[in-house]
Amino acid sequence: MDGPLRFAVLGDIQLFLDDGADAVEDLRRRDVDFVVQLGDLTEYGSAQEYAWVAELFDRLPVPSFAVLGNHDVLGTGADIYRRTFGPPFLSFQHAGSRFVLFDSNSREYAFPGNVPDLEALGEALAPEPGVDHRFTFSHVPPWNGDFDAALTGPLEQLQAERGVSASFHAHLHQFESEVRRGVPYFVADSLEHRNYLVVAVDGPVVRVERVFY
Amino acid sequence: MAAAWHVRGLVLALLLAAVEGRAEPPEEESPWFVPDHAALQLAGSIGLLSAGPGWGFLRDGVDAELLLGWAPPAVAGEDFLTVTLKGQWHPFRPAWRGWTLRPLTVGLLLSYTFGDAYFVGLPDRYPDGYYWFKTALRPALLLGAGAGRPVPALGLRLQGYAELVATDYRLLHFLQSPATAGTGLFSLALGVRVRF
Structure with missing residues (x-):
């Protein structure tokens, strides 16, 4: 394959489905290998909303992946997420890079101490040829109040040690x-700000660019 | 305590059935709280199947119904049990060849979903105002039509109806994102009313 690996990263969709549709339309013209959406696909975690975003993707x-957001687990949303996108923890390798998606919505589970799952993350980020x-x-970013504060330091340490x-x-x-x-x-x-990464x-060299549409 | 809401739902269903059962004996001029009809409905955002007693007011120009709704895990992801209060207004009721037509029905419903996965009051793990909506309460607008006729052999009147149901979140998405939401604004309900 010629040229660098390129992928796109999208923020919260929630009530901004038409902005999401425009983002998808814009992405169709870009040269990216895949797209990752960062959670809050929905506002209410409802089946109809999952159907709307799945239709957009x-x-x-190119392939698309979605992280589980706090709104997405409301009601029976976590089950619908699994049916639509598979398990919330996902690790895959592509073009010499490792990609790991994980659940960091600690508050939704009342801060049980194992969300995010640092053990699974550590294994997925282990050195490999x-x-x-x-x-x-x-x-949820690790410094936010909805992230388990007891795991903020350990997560940041792990990511530093594994050279993320x-x-x-x-979320913000x-x-x-x-x-x-x-x-x-x-x-x-x-997505109502009408840009993605x-x-x-x-x-x-890794470059991260904000693309407005 | 996972079974608690199933039990609650079952008790409610039995109560409703009891109310309906008692509705049969009285002749003429029953007190207002005795149901004068029952409704059975397919889909419409309150479960795959729903049923319950109803009360007609103003010569059946206004109907109120209390429906218990259910959807199986195959449809809803998990067992889904609701109780719904529904009000409908039928402004026109022309007669045509033995039929009573209801070319327009407008209404409102408020649905409560049972189960630990849904909340009315925000659970303790959230700070005040964290979610602005209540996942267990689903208000909706209705737009529909129907037609009915007497069935003398059974001593009943049967009415069929169709309703477009727009829940709060579908409306909100439609207003915010009309192109994507489109006809997803509505779910379709089909039902029958049996008037005693």
Whole structure:
């Protein structure tokens, strides 16, 4: 394959389905390998909303993945998520990079102490031959009050030790980027701000760009 | 305590059945609280099947119904049990060849979903105002039509109806994202009323 690996990262959809549809339309014209949505696909976790977003993603010519957001687990939403997108923890390798999606909605489960699942994350991020970059995706950023405060330090430490190239989050509806323990963290805008992130990986270089549409 | 809401639902169903059962003996001029009809409905955002007693007012120009709804796990992901209070207004009721037509029905419903997965009051794990809606309560607007006729052999009147049901969240999505929501604004309900 020529050129760098490129993938797109989308923020909260919730009530912004038409903005989501425009994002998908814009993505159809971009050269990306796949798309990751960062959770809060829905507002109420309802079957109809899951059907709407699944129909949007079906319009993409490339594979799409979705993180589980706090709104997505409301009611029986977590079950509908599993039926639609599979298990909330997902790890895959593509073009020399490791990608891990995980559930960081600690408050939804009343902070049980194992959300996010750092054990599973640690295994997925273990050193392996042929993997130069590691990217992680979860809805609630680790410094937010809805993330289990007892796991903030351990998660950031783990991501630093495993050399994560970038950690992507949403939930705040407002773009942010900061470096924590040497790892770049990005919070994507919700889609009513009409932009998403495109990540380009070229050898050792990772570039994250905000694309407005 | 996973079974608690099943039990609650079952008790409610038995109560409703008892009310309906008692409705049969009285002749003429029953007190207002004795149901004068029963409704059986397919779909419409309150379960795959729902049924319950109803009360007609103003010469059946206004109907109120209390429906118990259910959907199996195959449809709803899990057992789904609701109780719904529904009010309908039929402003026109022209007669035509023995039929009473109801070309327009407008109404409102409020549905409560049983189960620990749904809340009315925000659970303790959330700060005040964390979610602005109550997942167990689902208000909706109705738009429908129907037609009925007497069945003398049974001493009953039968009415069939169809309703478009727009729940609060479907309306909200439609107003915010009309292109994507489209006809998903509505779910379709089909039903029959049996008037005693």
